Amino acid sequence: MIIAIDGPAASGKGTLGKRLAEHYGFAHLDTGLLYRAVARVLMDRDIPLADQAAATEVAQNLDVSHLEDDSRLRGAAMGEAASVVSAYQPVRDALLAFQRQFGVKASGAVLDGRDIGTVVCPDAEVKLFITAAPEERARRRHRELLSRGEQAEYETILVDIRRRDERDMTRSTAPLKAAADAVTLDTTHLDADGAFRAALAIVERKRTSK
């Protein structure tokens, strides 16, 4: 079974994806890390993010083996940079096969991102679109950054989140949107446990109705 999770920045996709994967014993792929890794290689090499040819070459040769362990990928600046390179169609093309194979290889998999239900795994058995009010998402990210000892201002995070969502939703290739057959879960008033319980109920309903 494949569970596809999409949604805007800091909505809790990754947290849910990880918990659902643990619950079912499935593999989990946070696909945002792929785009973050492409951006990081460009930045490490002082290559402008606007250089689409270089971004494509990096994506085609990306080492995907240690993405989960790389804390440098998690910062706000890398999220913003990832959003720039992810708008390039050839970059997306280069990363597509790996994501699809991940879903197929495992006996069960959870993938989270922006286009999982629409492009990467259009036949996924379960599709969730996780959302929350931008102010709540900014509060969550603010708390997260402070707990990691990073400098962070709530207002700046809110502006960044809104800009990133806008770019992700309006790009011409694989824009962020709910698949027609996705179930939308608004977690604005749910804590992480409540969101997990609600998501689990949706997955179970889908599983048993098949």
Ligand SMILES: Nc1ncnc2c1ncn2[C@@H]1O[C@H](COP(=O)(O)OP(=O)(O)OP(=O)(O)O)[C@@H](O)[C@H]1O
């Ligand atoms: N329902 C919730 N209530 C409160 N905090 C939450 C909830 N879900 C997740 N969080 C926290 O919010 C932060 C963002 O969550 P997470 O990283 O899972 O979001 P995301 O959608 O994967 O983000 P991104 O798209 O930027 O990768 C984390 O610190 C996480 O612990």
Ligand SMILES: Nc1ccn([C@@H]2O[C@H](COP(=O)(O)O)[C@@H](O)[C@H]2O)c(=O)n1
């Ligand atoms: N399937 C995906 C996943 C991510 N992106 C882009 O990467 C940025 C960073 O993603 P995070 O989930 O780690 O925050 C995101 O803003 C998107 O631009 C994507 O396009 N498709």
